[in-house]
Every structure is written in structure tokens, then in C-alpha cells.
Amino acid sequence: MTATFYDRVSAELSDIDAQGLTKPERVIASRQGPVIKVGGRDVLNFCANNYLGLAGDERVTRAGIEAQEKWGAGTASVRFICGTLEIHKELERAIADYLGFEDTILFAAAFDANGGIFEPLFGADDAIVSDSLNHASIIDGVRLCKAKRYRFANSEMDDLEAQLKQARADGAKEIIIATDGVFSMDGYVAKLKDIRALADKYDALIMVDDCHATGFLGPKGRGSYAHHGVEVDFVTGTFGKALGGAMGGFICARAKVVALLKQRARPYLFSNALAPAVCGSSLEAIRIAGGSEGDVLRKQLFANAARYRGAMAEAGFTLLPGEHPIIPVMLGDAKLAQDFAARALELGVYVIGFSFPVVPRGQARIRTQMSAAHTFEQIDQTVAAFTTAGRELGVI
Known part of the structure; x- marks a missing residue:
């Protein structure tokens, strides 16, 4: 009976992978921040909830x-x-x-x-x-x-x-x-x-x-x-x-x-x-x-979000509307989202593809998130990397 249970687990894992829904864990070898070390190299991090940049402060x-x-x-x-x-x-x-x-x-x-x-x-x-x-x-x-x-x-x-x-x-x-x-x-x-x-x-x-x-x-x-x-x-x-x-x-x-x-x-x-x-x-x-420094960080955070959102829209990506530092890049297909995230990492940007059951079926995306710690230069580099990946994968 135990063999049938483990066979069922293996079959479900295989099915998840076949649908492009496997969520890989990429090991980070540094503090959380706008630049992190993954796979032995420094990459730009655009998917953390590190809104004020304080996680590695x-x-x-x-x-x-x-x-x-x-x-x-x-x-x-x-x-x-x-x-x-x-x-x-x-x-x-x-x-x-x-x-x-x-x-x-x-x-x-x-x-x-x-x-x-x-x-x-x-x-x-x-x-x-x-x-x-x-x-x-x-x-x-x-x-x-x-x-x-x-x-x-x-x-x-x-x-x-x-x-x-x-x-x-x-x-x-x-x-x-x-x-x-x-x-x-x-x-x-x-x-x-x-x-x-x-x-x-x-x-x-x-x-x-x-x-x-x-x-x-x-x-x-x-x-x-x-x-x-x-x-x-x-x-x-x-x-x-x-x-x-x-x-x-x-x-x-x-x-x-x-x-x-x-x-x-x-x-x-x-x-x-x-x-x-x-x-x-x-x-x-x-x-x-809660202090004056927080006011400065919040101003920078939303300035970063506006710059990124504007540049990504101009590049031709489909974004959900809003002003929040969470800025989803909509791709639709789960496997495409995984492929996009993998290619972005090759180009030096760490992001994750989100798919079912985290989001509804057919609404797979790259959920990008801004931080007050990001610089405009890093944002521009990320948009350039996304544009390259988007053209290669037929997204834009």
C-alpha cells in the first residue's frame, strides 16, 4: 500500500512538471537586496517583497x-x-x-x-x-x-x-x-x-x-x-x-x-x-x-515603480494597471512564464514565473516588484533584459 502512495506522489509531480507548473527554488548566496548572488554570480533582484530595502540594511x-x-x-x-x-x-x-x-x-x-x-x-x-x-x-x-x-x-x-x-x-x-x-x-x-x-x-x-x-x-x-x-x-x-x-x-x-x-x-x-x-x-x-527617512524611501519606491512601469509599457509588455510597486508582467501561459524567468536569469535578472495554483489558470505572469533600494540604472538594465527575452520568446 505504501508503494501505491509514493507512485501517486511521483505521478502528480510528473504531471505538474509536464504542465510547466513546477516552481524551482533558486539558492541565493548573499543578503537580500537589489543585487543578489545566484549560481556564483551577481544578478539584479526584481521579485522580492523588500519594499523599503531594509531586509539587508x-x-x-x-x-x-x-x-x-x-x-x-x-x-x-x-x-x-x-x-x-x-x-x-x-x-x-x-x-x-x-x-x-x-x-x-x-x-x-x-x-x-x-x-x-x-x-x-x-x-x-x-x-x-x-x-x-x-x-x-x-x-x-x-x-x-x-x-x-x-x-x-x-x-x-x-x-x-x-x-x-x-x-x-x-x-x-x-x-x-x-x-x-x-x-x-x-x-x-x-x-x-x-x-x-x-x-x-x-x-x-x-x-x-x-x-x-x-x-x-x-x-x-x-x-x-x-x-x-x-x-x-x-x-x-x-x-x-x-x-x-x-x-x-x-x-x-x-x-x-x-x-x-x-x-x-x-x-x-x-x-x-x-x-x-x-x-x-x-x-x-x-x-x-515611521520617521523622515521612511518618507524618503517611500518617495523613491514610487518613483522607481513609475519609471519601470512606463518603460515596460513603452517596450510593449502587457502590464496590469496600477500604482503599487507590485507590477505584474502578464504572459498567460505557465511554461512561457517559466521560460521567460529562466532567460531573464541568464541575462542577469532574477525573477520568478507565477502560475496556477498561485494565480488562476491562463493568467501566468512575471510578478516584478520594486524596492526603494533599486537605482534607475538597475531598472533600465532590467527593462533592457526583459525586452531581449520578450523578443526572443515572442512576447513583444
Whole structure:
């Protein structure tokens, strides 16, 4: 019986490869940054979530080292047993103050934050209305909850209102609208002003996953809700992208909500506390992002995005519209996306082809991402490499 299982695994892997859907892991032999070492040579990196360029920043690195020297490698325990350090409380306070909330709860990963938010707060008499393109972690978190589930088409406000009406008609006591603040595969920013208006109309709560917004979108980089000038009830986020690039997630909310989550959220109760080095690096990244230097980095980030977007459009590539630093180059075919990424690497640019199940079938792409650390010269070099690859592969 075990032989049939392993034969089935082998057959599925072969099928994935035959469809051009295999996702290779390319080993990086350097710090994260605009230039990385892959395969023994330096290449331009245009696919990391390193929005503010802080992942390899020496100050962020040093802060993590100093935290580990003081607090050790880890707590060897979950938070409520003997795993809460002073630096955990400091980080909770820092991110709550930065984002404008009463309190914060930390998780080992942003996936855990989204996996742990719904089940402790909502029951069978409640309803979750979720955007159809929400991140997999939100989808899994919703599945763990007994609340009734409703989905609305991506950023379609008429459909959202229809689902809210249905939830109310079905007798939901509490309704929460769950959405990505920025949809990571497309770079689209959620229509939070419209969502806020509908939430007020139907007396619903709002949860926003701001992993691809915290640190650089909106005033002082406070996120998508700040970008739109609205209030929301819950924000989940990460220290693994703009705020240092390490790992770890959080939920910001009212203090009483955080208090309940600390009693009931399973990923919090049954996972070791966030490593001190991650806390130290994240604290330094928040300090930089929230200050005047953060303003300079955000300005450069969006200038880089505008330059790249304009040059790629002029070269003839099909791009999804927007202003976010996520700029997908649409190719359609999964194998073409893999071939394009491989050729780009040969030409000195590290990017990854995205295909099903990460994106819908027929919408394969190269998801390029800008960083404040990129220079205009590096952007121009990347556009030139893409143009060469595009012509060779018949894309442009």
C-alpha cells in the first residue's frame, strides 16, 4: 500500500512538471537586496517583497544581532507558559502605536495571524464576507471558523452589498468583511472607502490584511486604510516584507479584542514566541519606516515603480494597471512564464514565473516588484533584459 502512495506522489509531480507548473527554488548566496548572488554570480533582484530595502540594511541586521545576544536564540516555549520577553511587549507596543491601534498580538508568521483571527471571535451565528481573491491564509482562517461564509467578486461593491444583504437576511448576529488591503498577485489596492461605507450601512466589522501595504502605503506608510483615510476594526500584517524582511505576523485591534485573542487564538497559544532577533530587527525597521527617512524611501519606491512601469509599457509588455510597486508582467501561459524567468536569469535578472495554483489558470505572469533600494540604472538594465527575452520568446 505504501508503494501505491509514493507512485501517486511521483505521478502528480510528473504531471505538474509536464504542465510547466513546477516552481524551482533558486539558492541565493548573499543578503537580500537589489543585487543578489545566484549560481556564483551577481544578478539584479526584481521579485522580492523588500519594499523599503531594509531586509539587508546593516542597522536592521545589527539590531537583530544585538537582540539575540541579549535574549538568546529563543524562548523554548509559547508565550503564556514562559515565553513572553520584554522585547515582545516592546514590539507589540511599537507596531500598535505606528499603525494607530490600541494593542497588538504577535504570531510566528502572518499566515498564523490570519489563521487565528476568525475562530476565536466569531461563531455559528455570525457571518464572514470575504473577497474572492483574498490570500490563502485568510481562506484557511475562514475555514477554521464556524461562522457562515459568503464570498464577493474581487473588489465588486455591488456583489459585496448583495452578500451583506444576504447575511443579514440569513440572521447573522455579527458580520465581518475580510479583505486584502493590497492583492499581492495583481497589486490592486482594495476599495476601502466603499467597503467602509457598506460596513456602516450594514453594521459590519472590517478586517484588512495589510502585508503588502504596511510600511510604505499611505501617510507614514501606515497602510491601505490610512491611504484611503478610513478606520477599520482589525489589521493583520507581517514583519517579513517592508518592515525588515524577516518573518512574523501580528493583529492590531482594540485592547479587549487582543486580550481575547491571547486567551483563545490557537496559533498564538500553541506556537513558540517570535524569535528575539526578529523582534529586534523589526523594531529598528519600524523606527526607520515611521520617521523622515521612511518618507524618503517611500518617495523613491514610487518613483522607481513609475519609471519601470512606463518603460515596460513603452517596450510593449502587457502590464496590469496600477500604482503599487507590485507590477505584474502578464504572459498567460505557465511554461512561457517559466521560460521567460529562466532567460531573464541568464541575462542577469532574477525573477520568478507565477502560475496556477498561485494565480488562476491562463493568467501566468512575471510578478516584478520594486524596492526603494533599486537605482534607475538597475531598472533600465532590467527593462533592457526583459525586452531581449520578450523578443526572443515572442512576447513583444
